[in-house]
Amino acid sequence: MKISSALVKAIDDLIEKNNDAYNGFLKAKEKAKSMDLRTYLRSQADRRKDFAAKLAAEQKEMDSDEQSFEEGSVKGKIHRSWISFRSNFDDDKAILEECIRGDKACIKEYKNVWKEHRDMPPNLTAVLSKQVAEIEQTQNTIKTLEDL
Template identity: 45%
Template sequence: MKSSEEISKKINLLIEKNNDAYKGFKKASENAESTHLRDYLLQQASERQSFAHKLSGNLKAYNPDFKIDTDGSATGSVHRAWIDIKATLSLDDDESILEECIRGDKASVEEYREFLTDYPTAASEISHTIKEQLHNIQSTLDRVKRLEDIH
């Protein structure tokens, strides 16, 4: 059985991932040419911020003594910088932005699935939240892939 501390650290990583996604979608919206794409990216940023909040609440209830890191990761900062570089150098900015969103969402899906595989006995409230968010991220990924095909 996995320790409470180990599960808490993994949940915290998912919180970081969502904070990174929030910042990434927000940054991507600043570079989007299409107003529809910009609005969509801002909506996704808001959703990821909500995901991080929900996971933080779950983590506080599960392990009240655990110190939650809400800043995001260094990897996320690099990814946002890469979105800026690609948008600046690309002839088709919106397509480049969508490609980076797809890449980021694929990584999120993988981390969520990894949590469910590695911690099948995690508290039911946490597992339910993780499954729900995974479903939403997967749906977003599918929509973004379709948007990329249009652009």
């Protein structure tokens, strides 16, 4: 099934957002003091890398000639710099707050794709649903960790 160039761009943006999250979680892991938190952040980085790869595979299956697999956006690099800056002065709680902020932006972008592309293939809808549910669960877990 051939997909529109607008949907290709939206999927590219989600791939980029997940690559940003991957790089952000790795940066947060480097700065975290707790070994348990470091392990958790690494696992979340790996999940986001998997999300990006799955989206790229879905895009390829949909007969798109316009696919890309970006390393991350400028906004993502700025966010990772902010995590680095805050972690120099704060503790693990500050890192978790930045992870929550990043996840909120990611969830918003996923939901915008649904709103703007209601005609997307069902298999892509299923992938997006699963990924956003996992991101929401991650956000809830991070909020719990932050409270501890």
